[in-house]
Amino acid sequence: MKPEKRAPLDRGRVADTALRLLNEVGLEGLTLRAIARELDVKAPALYWHFKDKQALLDEMATEMYRRMAAGAALDPADTWRERLLKINRGLRGALLGYRDGARVFSGSRFTGADHGPELEANLRLLTESGLTLAQAVHAGRTTHLYTLGFVTEEQGVRPHPDERREGYDVAERARRLAGYPLAAEAGKLLFDDYDQQFEEGLELLIAGIAARYGAG
Amino acid sequence: MKPEKRAPLDRGRVADTALRLLNEVGLEGLTLRAIARELDVKAPALYWHFKDKQALLDEMATEMYRRMAAGAALDPADTWRERLLKINRGLRGALLGYRDGARVFSGSRFTGADHGPELEANLRLLTESGLTLAQAVHAGRTTHLYTLGFVTEEQGVRPHPDERREGYDVAERARRLAGYPLAAEAGKLLFDDYDQQFEEGLELLIAGIAARYGAG
DNA sequence: ACATCTCCTTAACAGCGTTAAGTGGCGTCG
DNA sequence: CGACGCCACTTAACGCTGTTAAGGAGATGT
Numbered sequence: 160m161k162p163e164k165r166a167p168l169d170r171g172r173v174a175d176t177a178l179r180l181l182n183e184v185g186l187e188g189l190t191l192r193a194i195a196r197e198l199d200v201k202a203p204a205l206y207w208h209f210k211d212k213q214a215l216l217d218e219m220a221t222e223m224y225r226r227m228a229a230g231a232a233l234d235p236a237d238t239w240r241e242r243l244l245k246i247n248r249g250l251r252g253a254l255l256g257y258r259d260g261a262r263v264f265s266g267s268r269f270t271g272a273d274h275g276p277e278l279e280a281n282l283r284l285l286t287e288s289g290l291t292l293a294q295a296v297h298a299g300r301t302t303h304l305y306t307l308g309f310v311t312e313e314q315g316v317r318p319h320p321d322e323r324r325e326g327y328d329v330a331e332r333a334r335r336l337a338g339y340p341l342a343a344e345a346g347k348l349l350f351d352d353y354d355q356q357f358e359e360g361l362e363l364l365i366a367g368i369a370a371r372y373g374a375g
Numbered sequence: 376m377k378p379e380k381r382a383p384l385d386r387g388r389v390a391d392t393a394l395r396l397l398n399e400v401g402l403e404g405l406t407l408r409a410i411a412r413e414l415d416v417k418a419p420a421l422y423w424h425f426k427d428k429q430a431l432l433d434e435m436a437t438e439m440y441r442r443m444a445a446g447a448a449l450d451p452a453d454t455w456r457e458r459l460l461k462i463n464r465g466l467r468g469a470l471l472g473y474r475d476g477a478r479v480f481s482g483s484r485f486t487g488a489d490h491g492p493e494l495e496a497n498l499r500l501l502t503e504s505g506l507t508l509a510q511a512v513h514a515g516r517t518t519h520l521y522t523l524g525f526v527t528e529e530q531g532v533r534p535h536p537d538e539r540r541e542g543y544d545v546a547e548r549a550r551r552l553a554g555y556p557l558a559a560e561a562g563k564l565l566f567d568d569y570d571q572q573f574e575e576g577l578e579l580l581i582a583g584i585a586a587r588y589g590a591g
Numbered sequence: 592a593c594a595t596c597t598c599c600t601t602a603a604c605a606g607c608g609t610t611a612a613g614t615g616g617c618g619t620c621g
Numbered sequence: 622c623g624a625c626g627c628c629a630c631t632t633a634a635c636g637c638t639g640t641t642a643a644g645g646a647g648a649t650g651t
Contacts (some may be wrong), residue, residue, distance in 0.1 A: 167628085167629060167630090168629080168630095190606080190607065190608085191516055191607085191608065191609090192514070192606085192607080198632075200629095200631090201630075201631055201632080202607095202608085202609090203609080203610080203611095203630080203631075203632085204630050204631075206608095206609075206610085206627095207628085207629060207630070211608080211610090212608065216515070245621080265524075265527060265528065265531065266531065269646070271551070272551040272552055272555075275552050275554065275555040275558055276555070278552075278555065278557075278558040278561075279555040279557050279558045282557040282558060282561060283557055287556065292557060292561065292564075293388035293564055295561075295567065296561045296564045297572070297575045297576065297579065298579070300565070300572070300576070301521065301575070301579050301580070303524075304521055304524035304525045304528060305524055306524075307524040307527070307528070308481075308519075308520035308521055308522075308523040308525075308527070309524075310525030311481060311523070311524070311527070312481065312520055312523070312609095315481065315482065315542065315543075335487070335488040335491075336488055336491050336494075338491065339488075339491040339492070339494065339495040340495075341495050341498040341499060341502065341508060342491055342494040342495045343413045343496075344499060344508060345494075345498060345508065345511075345512045348508075348512045349512065349516070350508055356516070359488060359513045359517070360513065360516070360520070362515035362581035362583075362587060363513065363514070363517050363580060363584055363587055364517070364579060364583055365583070365587040366409045366578060366582070366583035366584075366587040367578075367579035367581065367582035367583025367584070367586065368579055368583070369586070370582040370583065370585070370586040371545055371579055371582040373579060375426070383597080383598060384599090392639080406637080406638065407637085407639065407640090408637090408638080408639095416598095416600095417599075417600060417601080418638095418639085418640090419599080419600075419601085419640080419642095420598075420599050420600075420638095422640075422641085423598060423599070424598095427640080428639065428640090434597080470607085473618075497629080539592090581651080
């Protein structure tokens with residue numbers, strides 16, 4: 160009967176476990192007690208590694224970013240269009256990989272400088288394509304915020320594959336907007352094929368960058 | 376010594392009071408007990424008017440929308456560019472008018488069909504400018520989600536005029552990103568002049584709509 | 592007059608993030 | 622060897638949260 164002692168925790172193990180649990184219970188179910196239970200520990204133990212829950216969420220967001228960056232093949236020969244597409248498709252994919260991923264991500268701040276290298280590489284590629292640094296920042300920032308807004312909305316309606324938030328299906332919306340024919344018709348377009356709608360928005364942004372900043 | 380009886384509550388009074396209180400205490404301080412206290416009532420009384428807190432937040436978001444729509448002059452002679460600019464500037468202004476406005480707004484769903492008329496008018500104007508309905512929906516949706524993403528970020532860094540979130544000023548960011556010159560330089564551009572940055576993003580989107588959908 | 596409906600109160604519940612204090616095991620030092 | 626001290630955690634508790642159950646006062650209807 161050995162008690163089989165656990166190895167001590169560290170920030171990484173906690174964040175990993177919390178991310179796994181996030182997908183099972185969602186953000187509102189992600190309590191410190193639940194995370195601790197998963198780690199075979201009591202809740203206050205987490206305060207040894209994180210000063211409060213937000214610090215843990217920050218670490219989770221940072222880890223989400225690290226995994227996203229690790230999975231992205233950054234071809235230095237990309238055109239700026241391809242790079243912006245890859246960045247934002249990758250970001251959306253990463254956020255969709257976690258329940259409430261967008262809410263966790265945009266409510267948090269990175270804990271380290273892990274994003275430095277990729278940010279630098281992206282800015283370099285954009286500026287070498289003929290954009291000024293300010294233009295590159297605007298382009299990156301605008302697409303980034305669009306993507307965050309998009310996925311936030313997407314996950315609000317559909318927190319995870321399967322399961323829809325109650326009281327917001329197309330039929331009910333159509334009933335409430337009867338009398339507004341264009342609005343009602345628009346509803347059909349609004350709740351299907353998120354992939355293609357996301358792409359369309361990205362294309363709009365990229366067309367705008369090309370037009371306004373005169374980049375090839 | 377008259378007890379000076381209160382008039383009975385209704386959903387509107389509750390939502391109005393909650394919105395006023397939101398600006399004083401922020402979303403995390405907006406508890407049912409605090410709202411009830413403001414209304415000279417006990418917390419469970421609110422459950423007579425709303426089935427749960429989310430229903431109250433939904434009503435608040437709807438009221439935010441109503442006030443925004445009421446303050447917007449919708450000139451039928453607008454070009455589609457002007458209209459999209461007005462809509463999204465108005466939305467941003469409305470969200471910035473409340474502490475955590477963007478989080479409340481994008482976490483909620485409208486309770487009625489108040490948005491019907493304006494949505495219909497906007498879609499009509501866009502389609503009469505030569506866009507297909509699908510294009511109009513894409514244009515409106517993309518700008519809308521950009522604006523929500525932008526203000527969410529903006530209010531995350533600066534929840535209200537004054538008061539910044541701790542641990543994220545430009546100096547600390549620059550220190551962490553030393554060694555990444557473009558990224559460090561970009562930081563200066565990232566945290567100042569939100570108004571102008573918002574405008575720039577909007578212009579990118581509008582340029583993209585013009586270019587991709589070939590509208591005048 | 593009694594019953595009904597409306598709107599609110601009191602009391603309580605489980606669960607939350609968080610803090611304070613204590614405790615067992617380990618490494619180091621006298 | 623024994624004592625000290627640090628690490629990583631536990632136990633206990635606090636004030637707070639959203640929410641439910643039960644009841645009660647006051648107007649309204651018959």
